[in-house]
Amino acid sequence: xxxxxxxxxxxxxxxxxxxxxxxxxxxxxxxxxxxxxxxxxxxxxxxxxxxxxxxxxxxxxxxxxxxxxxxxxxxxxxxxxxxxxxxxxxxxxxxxxxxxxxxxxxxxxxxxxxxxxxxxxxxxxxxxxxxxxxxxxxxxxxxxxxxxxxxxxxxxxxxxxxxxxxxxxxxxxxxxxxxxxxxxxxxxxxxxxxxxxxxxxxxxxxxxxxxxxxxxxxxxxxxxxxxxxxxxxxxxxxxxxxxxxxxxxxxxxxxxxxxxxxxxxxxxxxxxxxxxxxxxxxxxxxxxxxxxxxxxxxxxxxxxxxxxxxxxxxxxxxxxxxxxxxxxxxxxxxxxxxxxxxxxxxxxxxxxxxxxxxxxxxxxxxxxxxxxxxxxxxxxxxxxxxxxxxxxxxxxxxxxxxxxxx
Numbered sequence: 001x002x003x004x005x006x007x008x009x010x011x012x013x014x015x016x017x018x019x020x021x022x023x024x025x026x027x028x029x030x031x032x033x034x035x036x037x038x039x040x041x042x043x044x045x046x047x048x049x050x051x052x053x054x055x056x057x058x059x060x061x062x063x064x065x066x067x068x069x070x071x072x073x074x075x076x077x078x079x080x081x082x083x084x085x086x087x088x089x090x091x092x093x094x095x096x097x098x099x100x101x102x103x104x105x106x107x108x109x110x111x112x113x114x115x116x117x118x119x120x121x122x123x124x125x126x127x128x129x130x131x132x133x134x135x136x137x138x139x140x141x142x143x144x145x146x147x148x149x150x151x152x153x154x155x156x157x158x159x160x161x162x163x164x165x166x167x168x169x170x171x172x173x174x175x176x177x178x179x180x181x182x183x184x185x186x187x188x189x190x191x192x193x194x195x196x197x198x199x200x201x202x203x204x205x206x207x208x209x210x211x212x213x214x215x216x217x218x219x220x221x222x223x224x225x226x227x228x229x230x231x232x233x234x235x236x237x238x239x240x241x242x243x244x245x246x247x248x249x250x251x252x253x254x255x256x257x258x259x260x261x262x263x264x265x266x267x268x269x270x271x272x273x274x275x276x277x278x279x280x281x282x283x284x285x286x287x288x289x290x291x292x293x294x295x296x297x298x299x300x301x302x303x304x305x306x307x308x309x310x311x312x313x314x315x316x317x318x319x320x321x322x323x324x325x326x327x328x329x330x331x332x333x334x335x336x337x338x339x340x341x342x343x344x345x346x347x348x349x350x351x352x353x354x355x356x357x358x359x360x361x362x363x364x365x366x367x368x369x370x371x372x373x374x375x376x377x378x379x380x381x382x383x384x385x386x387x388x389x390x391x392x393x394x395x396x397x398x399x400x401x402x403x404x405x406x
Contacts, residue, residue, distance in 0.1 A: 003154045004128065006032035007325065008315075009147050011170050012163035013037065013131060015052075015110065016287035016304040018117040020163060022065050023312040025126035027319070027404060032155045034147070035131040049189045049266045050110040051223040052301045053078065053202070053215060055390030059106055060401035061309055066123070070116030076218045077103035079200035081388065094388060103200070104388055107215050107223065130155075138173045145282045145326070159326040160283045161311070166273060168289035174280040181272040185210050186233040188226040190265040191217065192248065195257025198222055212251060221262070224248065233267050274342070278335040282326040286311060291342055302390055303342060309396035310337045316404035341393055 008024055010017050013035025021033045054062070054075075062068040081104060083092040096104050121127055134150040138160065145160040162170025171178070198216040205212045210227025217223055228236060239247065245261045252259050274291040278284055287304030311334050318330045390399065397404050 001152050001154055003156070004032065006030045006128070006155060006157045008032070008159045008161060009145060009155050009157040010034065010161045010163055011135060011147070012165060012168075012287070012289065013129065014163065014165065014287070015113055015117065015301060016308055017161075017163040018114075018121055019062075019065070019067070019305060020161060020286065020308045020311065021127050022067065022117065022120055022124060023308060023398065024315065025124050026065060027312060027316045029126065029315070029319070029325075031127045032147075032157065033127060033129050033131075034133055034135065034149065034155075035129070036134055038132045049191065049264060051107055051191075051215065051217060052110055052113065053105050053107055055105045055299075055302045055388065056102055057390030057395065057399040058302050058305050061305060061398040064398050064401050064403060065120070067116055067120045070119045071108055071113060074112035074116075074218060075106040075108045076216050077200050078105045078107060078202050078216065079103055081202045081204065083204045084206070099389070101389075104202075105390075107202075107217055109217065109223075135169060138170070140280075140282050142281075158282065158324065159315075159331075162283065162285045162289045163287050165288045166292050168285065170283065171275060171285055171289050174283050176280065176285065177276045178273050179276065183270040183272070184230045185227050185270045186230050186267050187270055188224075188228055188233065188236060188265060188267045190224050190226075190248070191262050192222050192224060192252065192256075193260045193262045194220050194222060194252075195259075196220070196255070198256065214252060214256075220256075222256070224252075226251070227270065230269070237265065237267050278338060279328075279331040281328075284311065284331050284334060290338075306341060306390070306396070306399065307338055309398040310334055312398060313396045313404040320405060337394070 007029040009032045010021055011034045013021075013033050017033065017035070021031045024031050059068060059075075062071065079096050081094040083094075094104060096102065121129070130149060130151070130153060133153070135147055136150050137146075137148045139146040139148075140160070145157050147155045147157075147160065149155070160170065162168050162174075164170055197220060198214075200216055202216060203214040205214075209229045209232070211225070212227065213223075213225040215223045215225065236244070236247065241261070244265065245259075248261055249259050272293055275285050275289070278286075278290050286307040288300075290307065291303065293300055293303065314330060314334045314337070315325050318325050318327075323330055
């Protein structure tokens with residue numbers, strides 16, 4: 001048995017977990033980061049179909065933490081967003097030049113984000129990575145948290161952060177329940193190569209089965225996020241490569257010229273799930289361990305990183321004031337801060353999906369008129385654009401590009 005003490009233990013070394021470790025270490029905390037995946041998987045460059053739309057505020061946070069320099073060569077700025085409702089001529093168009101503060105966000109393949117995070121992690125002191133490893137037990141008392149690992153390592157700390165995804169063992173250990181709604185939809189993800197430039201424009205098309213997004217990647221490539229009715233997905237995923245590509249071409253249209261599917265295709269069920277509470281004795285949940293939302297607004301990873309930014313600021317302020325970082329009132333500040341923002345996004349994504357994933361004539365007319373009205377009222381459109389950029393609400397300093405304590 002090998003014992004080690006850290007200020008904070010993080011279970012879950014995904015994109016949000018590694019970002020949290022980096023941000024906390026930058027504030028002078030010692031961090032133990034545990035993940036089940038082999039170290040090589042955390043730095044893998046193999047394409048797995050996943051890419052994320054990172055909001056402008058999220059990119060400011062990554063730059064403030066010294067991560068963005070490793071990601072920028074692989075980032076595709078999102079300069080415009082065009083929203084349409086099926087074949088309707090009414091639309092909503094967001095253009096970054098209306099705000100004059102940089103792009104709306106950036107598309108980055110998750111593999112490049114993962115590599116960038118690991119590169120930054122390797123540059124820093126104060127982080128010890130335990131991978132691959134598995135948690136065998138968690139014990140909490142009034143004064144400390146003890147996490148035992150399969151490898152024989154025993155970690156003690158003042159605080160445990162659960163960042164281990166939707167099937168969180170940390171959440172289960174704390175007996176924190178979840179509210180869960182299963183959409184009768186699945187997401188199909190693939191990438192395409194196309195003849196003409198996408199010009200940095202993201203397209204969101206609302207179809208009766210759900211949103212169909214064409215998201216620009218570097219070069220003449222795009223990521224497709226295709227929401228489909230659950231019962232049709234096995235048939236679509238079972239198509240031959242040639243038939244699947246033909247269906248993709250039909251749905252994309254000809255505005256990008258010739259289209260080819262590159263790499264594989266993936267599908268996953270779509271659900272709304274959120275924890276009944278975010279904290280317990282010396283424990284807090286962040287990212288997918290706390291919430292999972294519909295991808296309709298592309299905010300899943302952004303939401304998790306907003307949790308991270310808030311937690312870093314709360315803990316930095318507590319440490320600066322000489323407080324116990326695992327104390328209930330410290331963790332309550334994090335929970336209160338994130339509850340309003342997260343709950344609002346749960347509701348917005350759920351309502352949008354229900355509103356647009358149908359072909360009921362009166363509803364279709366109302367939403368088309370709504371898109372057209374928003375498009376013609378600049379202050380209203382700029383408000384929605386600011387939401388897309390992640391710059392609305394009580395922002396942690398990192399999302400403004402500032403360091404906590406600065």
